[in-house]
Structures are given as structure tokens and as C-alpha cells.
Amino acid sequence: MIKYSLLNKLDIKNSKNITLFCNENFEIFNFKILGFAKEKLIKSLIQNNKVKNKKILLINLNDKQNIIVAKVNKNQKSLDNEKLGAEFYDFINSNSIHDISLINKNFLEKSLKDKFIDEFFHGIELKSYEFKKYKSKKNVNIFKFNIALPKDKKFKLDKTNxxxxxxxxxxxxxxxxxxxxxxxxxxxxxxxxxxxxxxxxxxxxxxxxxxxxxxxxxxxxxxxxxxxxxxxxxxxxxxxxxxxxxxxxxxxxxxxxxxxxxxxxxxxxxxxxxxxxxxxxxxxxxxxxxxxxxxxxxxxxxxxxxxxxxxxxxxxxxxxxxxxxxxxxxxxxxxxxxxxxxxxxxxxxxxxxxxxxxxxxxxxxxxxxxxxxxxxxxxxxxxxxxxxxxxxxxxxxxxxxxxxxxxxxxxxxxxxxxxxxxxxxxxxxxxxxxxxxxxxxxxxxxxxxxxxxxxxxxxxxxxxxxxxxxxxxxxxxxxxxxxxxxx
The missing domain is CATH 3.40.630.10 (Zn peptidases)
Structure with a gap:
């Protein structure tokens, strides 16, 4: 089950799993929002963990916080956005990550016109389907997403339904x-x-x-x-x-x-x-x-x-x-x-x-x-x-x-x-x-x-x-x- 919370501001210090979007070279679009970490530190961690052709990386920033880096290619199409969401779901599920914060605000603002977020989560929804109706112990997985979005009162996910x-x-x-x-x-x-x-x-x-x-x-x-x-x-x-x-x-x-x-x-x-x-x-x-x-x-x-x-x-x-x-x-x-x-x-x-x-x-x-x-x-x-x-x-x-x-x-x-x-x-x-x-x-x-x-x-x-x-x-x-x- 996927749950969403749309927030204008996140509690960075208490966010355990922080998701950032990056480009083809694993360069984060905006580091400034992460007040607790220096740009050089995150870059070095990405370089140390980077694997060729990998789209998603998990970086242990410290004992209490992880950074998940998801790669978005230039001019990515709708289907690519959906596939990234599906792969992201597989990644967090296999790593038992259930509480995720998406905070790369500047990137989201640029991508909203292309419906990136809607398509990204559509991929997550497609991939997360399970049929457990007849299981005596259903063990439903709940994934909670806290999403930092622009300060626009009219904005919401999937406006057209x-x-x-x-x-x-x-x-x-x-x-x-x-x-x-x-x-x-x-x-x-x-x-x-x-x-x-x-x-x-x-x-x-x-x-x-x-x-x-x-x-x-x-x-x-x-x-x-x-x-x-x-x-x-x-x-x-x-x-x-x-x-x-x-x-x-x-x-x-x-x-x-x-x-x-x-x-x-x-x-x-x-x-x-x-x-x-x-x-x-x-x-x-x-x-x-x-x-x-x-x-x-x-x-x-x-x-x-x-x-x-x-x-x-x-x-x-x-x-x-x-x-x-x-x-x-x-x-x-x-x-x-x-x-x-x-x-x-x-x-x-x-x-x-x-x-x-x-x-x-x-x-x-x-x-x-x-x-x-x-x-x-x-x-x-x-x-x-x-x-x-x-x-x-x-x-x-x-x-x-x-x-x-x-x-x-x-x-x-x-x-x-x-x-x-x-x-x-x-x-x-x-x-x-x-x-x-x-x-x-x-x-x-x-x-x-x-x-x-x-x-x-x-x-x-x-x-x-x-x-x-x-x-x-x-x-x-x-x-x-x-x-x-x-x-």
C-alpha cells in the first residue's frame, strides 16, 4: 500500500531515508537544501558507491540517515519515468525501506510540467500490486512517501485524476x-x-x-x-x-x-x-x-x-x-x-x-x-x-x-x-x-x-x-x- 504526504517543508534532521534525483553523471541537481551535509561529502559518497548502468544508489550517510539517489536522464519520456518508479519500488522493497522523503525541490519544479512526479508514482503503483485476498496472514506492506513540493496551494498529485x-x-x-x-x-x-x-x-x-x-x-x-x-x-x-x-x-x-x-x-x-x-x-x-x-x-x-x-x-x-x-x-x-x-x-x-x-x-x-x-x-x-x-x-x-x-x-x-x-x-x-x-x-x-x-x-x-x-x-x-x- 502506498501512502503520500504533500509537504512544503520537510523535517530534514528526522528524515531517515532521503531521496534525491540526479542526472546521467550522478550529479545531484541541488545540494543546498541538505543543510546537514557538504556538497563534497555527498559527491564523494556517490563516486564511491557508483556502479555503471545503475539507476538507483543507496548511500549510508550516517547511522541514522540514508540517501537514495535516483538517476533521471535528460529528456526522459513518460514511459522512462514510469519505469524508474517501478524500479524504485523494487529497490525500496528489497531494502526494506518504508518511510521515504523526496526533497529535491528545485528539480521537481522544473519537471512538474512534464508530469514527472505523477508518472514516477504511477510506476510505483503499477509495480506494487499484490493479490493477497486469500492469505490468512496478509502482511500488507505500507510505504509512506513524504514529498516536498513547491509552495503552490493549487498543486496536488494527479490533478486530472x-x-x-x-x-x-x-x-x-x-x-x-x-x-x-x-x-x-x-x-x-x-x-x-x-x-x-x-x-x-x-x-x-x-x-x-x-x-x-x-x-x-x-x-x-x-x-x-x-x-x-x-x-x-x-x-x-x-x-x-x-x-x-x-x-x-x-x-x-x-x-x-x-x-x-x-x-x-x-x-x-x-x-x-x-x-x-x-x-x-x-x-x-x-x-x-x-x-x-x-x-x-x-x-x-x-x-x-x-x-x-x-x-x-x-x-x-x-x-x-x-x-x-x-x-x-x-x-x-x-x-x-x-x-x-x-x-x-x-x-x-x-x-x-x-x-x-x-x-x-x-x-x-x-x-x-x-x-x-x-x-x-x-x-x-x-x-x-x-x-x-x-x-x-x-x-x-x-x-x-x-x-x-x-x-x-x-x-x-x-x-x-x-x-x-x-x-x-x-x-x-x-x-x-x-x-x-x-x-x-x-x-x-x-x-x-x-x-x-x-x-x-x-x-x-x-x-x-x-x-x-x-x-x-x-x-x-x-x-x-x-x-x-x-x-
């Missing part, structure tokens, strides 16, 4: 992805989404009865082996004064994926609690937009199901009719996410007539083979939208890489018995043929992009801006896409 709302949305996404399947099943998930109405979101929940009436058999087929319900939940945010077409975001919400009758191997099946990460990203984004009162019209649509091998489960060889009217032969019940998205995509396009649609899903293991955990796979029918996503990803360290779509790939999912089959049984191009399948449910040439985040949604090692576990990948990416192009 941008970073606070973004962290709230990201952490909501991470919380959802981290929940076990016995807790966050579709019924519970739908209830949690309904509670977002208090933020000003319009929430519409389509249950099984309504879905059957609409003919969403593709989505319903995935969940029919579970005792839990299946849902399509629509979240609407109308923040623009005009009646512009909304931006649409669609997410796969398979709360637990056993593979169904085409049962997955037991090893690592426990990780399939995060097969709903695509939906969680959409939900976290919508929450963030509502909290910061984004001046944009947006809709988030998520399909919530549980894929179980019950007595009523869908079988390989079944043929179902989707909401679009197109028929699908089910050759593998573990290729279920695309079946959920198929109905969700067509419904979103038909009901909301959006400016564009971006869908997110932990869709294929093949994308991990292709791109590992560095890039999400991007498939699209629109160059402009693709370029916007690519550029936004670079700015926030949530990178995407465009993969091919082609008619020759599309032919691989043709079926002899129905309009299409849900997998390519000839083998190869698993991520692309899955995307080709989805593209068939964009009926009116709406600009569309599919993000396969299977390698990005959950991490078993610490990243630059995230801790172990759920990453929240996609919330910052889509928020940046909106900020830079549509607000």
Missing part, C-alpha cells in the same frame, strides 16, 4: 484475473459487473433466457456443460456531448476452461482461471473511463461462460447456428473462446454500430510460440486502427505485433458439413486461423482488430512494470489509444 482512475481500472482487471474459478464463476462475475452502475456506467446483462431468444447458440454452446449460467454483459459509457458512434471493446470471459469434452492435460490446467483475462481488460478499461469521466462514447461487451465436460456438454462433431446465422461445426471443444467472441462480435456490431471494434482474448497457445511474452498478437482488417494500436503499445510498454490475415488462411476453416469449422485440422497457423474465424463475424466491414493476449495476461516472472501474476495487459494500451486518437 488520470493516473488514479487508470490504476483503479488496472487493479480491478488484475483482481478479476487473480480470482480462483470457484469464486469468480460467470454468475458471480455478472454480479460484480452490475455493481459498476454506481460509477455511471450503463450495465445490461443478457442471461441464458435472453441469449436463447436472440439465438446466441455459439456462446451458449460453450457453457452448456456447466451448472453455472452464461451471460453477455454490455457496459456503456457516454462521455461525449455529441452522439458520435461509440468505440467498442469485446472480451472473452471463459471463467474456467477445462477444454470441455476435448479435455486439456492436467498439468497447468489450474492456470485456466485467467482464460477470462480479455473480458477483465475490457471491464478494467470501462471502469477507468468512467472514473476519469472520459470525453468519449465507449461500449464494453463481454461473454461470460464456464467450459466444463458435464453431461450436457457440447461434443466434437456438433453443429450449431450462431447469432449471425452462420453455422459452425465444432471439431474441438477446447477452441471455445472464438465461439464466445463470434456471437459477441456480431451483436456488438449490429446493436451499437461502432466506429471500430477491438476484441481481446487469451485465445491461442500458438501466439505464445510465435511471440512469447513480449508482444500480443494483432490481427486486423484496418491499417489505421492497427497503426494506432501499435503506436499506443510502444508508449506504454504494452506492445503488439501485427500478424497476417489472408484468404488462403481463411479457406482452412471451411467445413464440408457447415459454413465453417472452429479449428484448422490441417495444422499450422493456429493464431491466424483463429483470427480468420473471428473475422467472419464482422458482417458490415467495421474496422476491427483482434488482440491475442495469451502470452501477456499472466506472468510467472516480474516485468518492468508489473509484479508476478496478473499483468493487466491491455488496459493502458487501450486507454492510450483513446487518449491519443479519440478524445
Amino acid at each position: 488520470r493516473f488514479k482512475s487508470l490504476i483503479s481500472g488496472i487493479n480491478f482487471t488484475k483482481d478479476l484475473v487473480s480470482e480462483p474459478g470457484n469464486i469468480l464463476h460467470p454468475d458471480e462475475y455478472a454480479k460484480r459487473l452490475y455493481s459498476l452502475k454506481r460509477l455511471g456506467l450503463k450495465v445490461n446483462i443478457l442471461d441464458e433466457k435472453k441469449l436463447k431468444k436472440l439465438g446466441m447458440n455459439s456462446l451458449l454452446g460453450v457453457g452448456q456443460g456447466s451448472i453455472r449460467g452464461s451471460y453477455l454483459v454490455c457496459l456503456e459509457w457516454n462521455g461525449a456531448k455529441n452522439r458520435n458512434k461509440p468505440l467498442a471493446f469485446v472480451g472473452k470471459g471463459v471463467c474456467f476452461d477445462t477444454g470441455g469434452i476435448s479435455l486439456k492435460p492436467a498439468k497447468f490446467m489450474e492456470d485456466m482461471t485467467y482464460d477470462m483475462a480479455g473480458s477483465a481488460v475490457v471491464v478494467g478499461l470501462m471502469k477507468s473511463l468512467a472514473l476519469r469521466k472520459a470525453k468519449v462514447n465507449a461500449v464494453g461487451v463481454v461473454g461470460l461462460v464456464e467450459n466444463m465436460p458435464g453431461g450436457n456438454a457440447q461434443r466434437p462433431g456438433d453443429i450449431i447456428k450462431s447469432y449471425s446465422g452462420k453455422t459452425i461445426e465444432i471439431l474441438n471443444t477446447d477452441a471455445e473462446g472464438r465461439l464466445v467472441l463470434a456471437d459477441a462480435l456480431t451483436y456488438t456490431e449490429k446493436k451499437y454500430k461502432p466506429k471500430f471494434i477491438v476484441d481481446l482474448a487469451t485465445l491461442t497457445g500458438a501466439i505464445i510460440v510465435s511471440l512469447g511474452s513480449e508482444y500480443a498478437g494483432l490481427f486486423s482488417n484496418d491499417d489505421k486502427l492497427s497503426n494506432q494500436l501499435y503506436e499506443a503499445g510502444l508508449k506504454v510498454e504494452e506492445k503488439v505485433w501485427r500478424m497476417p490475415l489472408n484468404e488462403n488462411y481463411n479457406k482452412l476453416i471451411n467445413s464440408k458439413n457447415a459454413d465453417m469449422q472452429n479449428i484448422n485440422y490441417q495444422g499450422g497457423a493456429g493464431s491466424t486461423t483463429a483470427a480468420q474465424f473471428l473475422q467472419r463475424f464482422i458482417l458490415n466491414k467495421t474496422p476491427w482488430a483482434h488482440l491475442d493476449i495469451a502470452g501477456m495476461a499472466f506472468s510467472k516472472y516480474n516485468g518492468a512494470l508489473n509484479s508476478w501474476g496478473a499483468t493487466g495487459f491491455g488496459v493502458r494500451l487501450l486507454n492510450k489509444l483513446i487518449e491519443d486518437n479519440y478524445e
Whole structure:
């Protein structure tokens, strides 16, 4: 937990851990504020402790006080500021430092225009996330920051509420992805989404009865082996004064994926609690937009199901009719996410007539083979939208890489018995043929992009801006896409 105190003056003598910012050569910007130490002494201590390529140094000034020196490069960009904050958090956490004073006032005054402090602490917040809900002893770490800022009564951290709302949305996404399947099943998930109405979101929940009436058999087929319900939940945010077409975001919400009758191997099946990460990203984004009162019209649509091998489960060889009217032969019940998205995509396009649609899903293991955990796979029918996503990803360290779509790939999912089959049984191009399948449910040439985040949604090692576990990948990416192009 991060706590902040904004102060015009700090008690230097009683500040145990003092943080100073320096330049590339580890030259402190202003020594004068440290009345208890001479400039030559601090310089010599820095030189004695300096390590090449190190960004942060801990200097023991005396038995009672430490100086933490953090290096800020000239013309540092927003992402660099965030990464420095994340690295700073790792540093103080590993050194068990919990009470920190930031006092390099002159540097802060020059950097406030670049939002350095907001971005620095945003990095700290991103990196400090932990999921300890089910620990009997939670041992919550509390980090207290005393920040010396200019004597400006109007000044406060995060004036526009941008970073606070973004962290709230990201952490909501991470919380959802981290929940076990016995807790966050579709019924519970739908209830949690309904509670977002208090933020000003319009929430519409389509249950099984309504879905059957609409003919969403593709989505319903995935969940029919579970005792839990299946849902399509629509979240609407109308923040623009005009009646512009909304931006649409669609997410796969398979709360637990056993593979169904085409049962997955037991090893690592426990990780399939995060097969709903695509939906969680959409939900976290919508929450963030509502909290910061984004001046944009947006809709988030998520399909919530549980894929179980019950007595009523869908079988390989079944043929179902989707909401679009197109028929699908089910050759593998573990290729279920695309079946959920198929109905969700067509419904979103038909009901909301959006400016564009971006869908997110932990869709294929093949994308991990292709791109590992560095890039999400991007498939699209629109160059402009693709370029916007690519550029936004670079700015926030949530990178995407465009993969091919082609008619020759599309032919691989043709079926002899129905309009299409849900997998390519000839083998190869698993991520692309899955995307080709989805593209068939964009009926009116709406600009569309599919993000396969299977390698990005959950991490078993610490990243630059995230801790172990759920990453929240996609919330910052889509928020940046909106900020830079549509607000």
C-alpha cells in the first residue's frame, strides 16, 4: 500500500531515508537544501558507491540517515519515468525501506510540467500490486512517501485524476484475473459487473433466457456443460456531448476452461482461471473511463461462460447456428473462446454500430510460440486502427505485433458439413486461423482488430512494470489509444 504526504517543508534532521534525483553523471541537481551535509561529502559518497548502468544508489550517510539517489536522464519520456518508479519500488522493497522523503525541490519544479512526479508514482503503483485476498496472514506492506513540493496551494498529485482512475481500472482487471474459478464463476462475475452502475456506467446483462431468444447458440454452446449460467454483459459509457458512434471493446470471459469434452492435460490446467483475462481488460478499461469521466462514447461487451465436460456438454462433431446465422461445426471443444467472441462480435456490431471494434482474448497457445511474452498478437482488417494500436503499445510498454490475415488462411476453416469449422485440422497457423474465424463475424466491414493476449495476461516472472501474476495487459494500451486518437 502506498501512502503520500504533500509537504512544503520537510523535517530534514528526522528524515531517515532521503531521496534525491540526479542526472546521467550522478550529479545531484541541488545540494543546498541538505543543510546537514557538504556538497563534497555527498559527491564523494556517490563516486564511491557508483556502479555503471545503475539507476538507483543507496548511500549510508550516517547511522541514522540514508540517501537514495535516483538517476533521471535528460529528456526522459513518460514511459522512462514510469519505469524508474517501478524500479524504485523494487529497490525500496528489497531494502526494506518504508518511510521515504523526496526533497529535491528545485528539480521537481522544473519537471512538474512534464508530469514527472505523477508518472514516477504511477510506476510505483503499477509495480506494487499484490493479490493477497486469500492469505490468512496478509502482511500488507505500507510505504509512506513524504514529498516536498513547491509552495503552490493549487498543486496536488494527479490533478486530472488520470493516473488514479487508470490504476483503479488496472487493479480491478488484475483482481478479476487473480480470482480462483470457484469464486469468480460467470454468475458471480455478472454480479460484480452490475455493481459498476454506481460509477455511471450503463450495465445490461443478457442471461441464458435472453441469449436463447436472440439465438446466441455459439456462446451458449460453450457453457452448456456447466451448472453455472452464461451471460453477455454490455457496459456503456457516454462521455461525449455529441452522439458520435461509440468505440467498442469485446472480451472473452471463459471463467474456467477445462477444454470441455476435448479435455486439456492436467498439468497447468489450474492456470485456466485467467482464460477470462480479455473480458477483465475490457471491464478494467470501462471502469477507468468512467472514473476519469472520459470525453468519449465507449461500449464494453463481454461473454461470460464456464467450459466444463458435464453431461450436457457440447461434443466434437456438433453443429450449431450462431447469432449471425452462420453455422459452425465444432471439431474441438477446447477452441471455445472464438465461439464466445463470434456471437459477441456480431451483436456488438449490429446493436451499437461502432466506429471500430477491438476484441481481446487469451485465445491461442500458438501466439505464445510465435511471440512469447513480449508482444500480443494483432490481427486486423484496418491499417489505421492497427497503426494506432501499435503506436499506443510502444508508449506504454504494452506492445503488439501485427500478424497476417489472408484468404488462403481463411479457406482452412471451411467445413464440408457447415459454413465453417472452429479449428484448422490441417495444422499450422493456429493464431491466424483463429483470427480468420473471428473475422467472419464482422458482417458490415467495421474496422476491427483482434488482440491475442495469451502470452501477456499472466506472468510467472516480474516485468518492468508489473509484479508476478496478473499483468493487466491491455488496459493502458487501450486507454492510450483513446487518449491519443479519440478524445
